[in-house]
Amino acid sequence: MKVLVTGGAGYIGSVVASQLLDADHDVVVLDDLSTGHADAVDGRAAFVKGTLREQARPVLASGGFDAVLHFAAKSLVGESVERPDVYWDGNLGETLALLDAMRATGVKKIVFSSTAAVYGEPETVPITEDAPARPGNPYGATKLAIDVALTEFARLNGFGAVSLRYFNVAGAHGALAERHAVETHLIPNVLRAAVTDEPVSVFGSDYSTADGTCVRDYIHVTDLGRAHLLALAVCEPGAHMIYNLGNGAGYSVQEVIEVCRQVTGRPIAAMDAPRRPGDPDVLIASSEAIRADLGWEPVLGLTTMVEDAWREFPR
Numbered sequence: 001m002k003v004l005v006t007g008g009a010g011y012i013g014s015v016v017a018s019q020l021l022d023a024d025h026d027v028v029v030l031d032d033l034s035t036g037h038a039d040a041v042d043g044r045a046a047f048v049k050g051t052l053r054e055q056a057r058p059v060l061a062s063g064g065f066d067a068v069l070h071f072a073a074k075s076l077v078g079e080s081v082e083r084p085d086v087y088w089d090g091n092l093g094e095t096l097a098l099l100d101a102m103r104a105t106g107v108k109k110i111v112f113s114s115t116a117a118v119y120g121e122p123e124t125v126p127i128t129e130d131a132p133a134r135p136g137n138p139y140g141a142t143k144l145a146i147d148v149a150l151t152e153f154a155r156l157n158g159f160g161a162v163s164l165r166y167f168n169v170a171g172a173h174g175a176l177a178e179r180h181a182v183e184t185h186l187i188p189n190v191l192r193a194a195v196t197d198e199p200v201s202v203f204g205s206d207y208s209t210a211d212g213t214c215v216r217d218y219i220h221v222t223d224l225g226r227a228h229l230l231a232l233a234v235c236e237p238g239a240h241m242i243y244n245l246g247n248g249a250g251y252s253v254q255e256v257i258e259v260c261r262q263v264t265g266r267p268i269a270a271m272d273a274p275r276r277p278g279d280p281d282v283l284i285a286s287s288e289a290i291r292a293d294l295g296w297e298p299v300l301g302l303t304t305m306v307e308d309a310w311r312e313f314p315r
Contacts, residue, residue, distance in 0.1 A: 002026040002064045003232070004107075006052060006098065007072030008045065009036025011180075012113060012221060015173040016069060018042045019225045028065075030055055031072065037179060052094040057101035067109035067232055068102060070095065073143075076182060077117070080139035091142035092149070099149060103157050109235040110150070111228050114163040116217070116244060116285045118144040121278065126286035129165075129242050136278055151240045160235030164290075166245040167217040167283060169224055171305035176221075177312035186216070187309055190257055194266040195315045202253055204275035213253035215282040217246045220300035220308070230294040246285030247298050256302065263306045 003020055007013040008029030013036070020027050027045040030052070041047045048059055052072060060068075073091050074080070080087040102108065117140035118133045135141040150161040170178075170187045178188050193200040205212045227245055234241070251259075254270075261268050290296045 001066040001232070002028070004028050004030060004059060004065055004068045005045075006030050006056075006068065006070045007036065009033055009038060009040050010071060011176070011178050012169060012224060013069075013071035014040040014042070015176050015221050016071070016225045016228045017045055018173065018176065019229055020069075021045060023229060028059060030059055035181065040176060040179075052101075053097040056098045057104060060101050060105040060107050065105070065107045067111070067235065068098065068107060069111045069113075069228060069232065070098065071113045073113070075139060076184060077137050077139050078184070080137050080142070084138035087138045087142050091139075092145050095146045096149060099153050102159070103153070108157065108159045108237065109232070110159060110161050111231045111235065112146060112150060112161065112163045113228070114147060114165045114242075115140060115143045116165045116167045116283070118147065118165060121280050122283070125282050126246060126248070126284045127244060128286045129244055129289055147240075147242065154238055154240040158237045159240070160237045161240040162231035162235055163240070163242045164227055164231060164245055165242065165285065166219055166224065167285060168219070169221050170218050170309060171220040171222065171300065172308040172312040173222045173225065175312060177309060186253065186256055187260065187306060188313070190260040190268060191264065191306075191310055191313045194260060194264040194268050195313070197269075199269035199271035200257065201273040202257075202270050203273045204279065205272055207281040209252055209281055211252050211254045214279055215250040215252045215284065217250050217284045218302060218305060219245055219247055219298055220305050223298040223300050227290065227294075227296045230296050234294060243290040243293070244285040244287055245290060245296075246287045248284070248287065250282060250284040251302050259302050259306050263303065263310050
């Protein structure tokens, strides 16, 4: 297949682009480099710098494309609360431009990197695909709106779409690792504490969990990438399928810190901090549907995630 990977200079997009190339697909990466890195683009891929509004249609119109894998997005929850207009324009607006470009050029297969944040605070866990979608911030709301748009483009234009919803991604795929200007993810922040000897903040230690700290879902970026390739193979005209991806159990903040201590061999001090508003005790996504339909399951656990992230961590 010839595939356009939007946001292919970012963390997850670059990994999936590399996996596509390893599977002998022809890959074109489109990224404006606002948060991505040019050196993360695999040398075997063609690279176009630009926004979806500017470049999606001319790139797709150049011909031969079979599908799109869509990762380009703004993804900081806090920033989305402070600047919701930027997120609505950058996530939904840019995606609608992409979908219109696909419709105009006859490219009708798309795999969308969505988020389990569309569910907000769930009534039950693990979260299944039929759980109510009630996003608690503009970031999650924009992703949900894109899912709605995909359903309509499938119904009206015969698109074959698959949305993948997941929480925390970690680890490294070869040399491709997390490099965020603003780092909000737990594992990189704990590893930074290992390097700097500064304590890592633990936001709440009185949750209704085994050790009192929040439990969250983590998936290795390599496992996540495999799910995107499997999804690409089952895009069916006129259908929009949604799958959650989860590890099935989750890990507490304290468990993550302890594994980071073991992997790095460093003490890593932890400092209690107040709870953050709206943080549920446990967030885990069920992956039973994608396991049953596509045969996907995560195989790389927390220790491997931390080992791979630490190997590539700057120090």
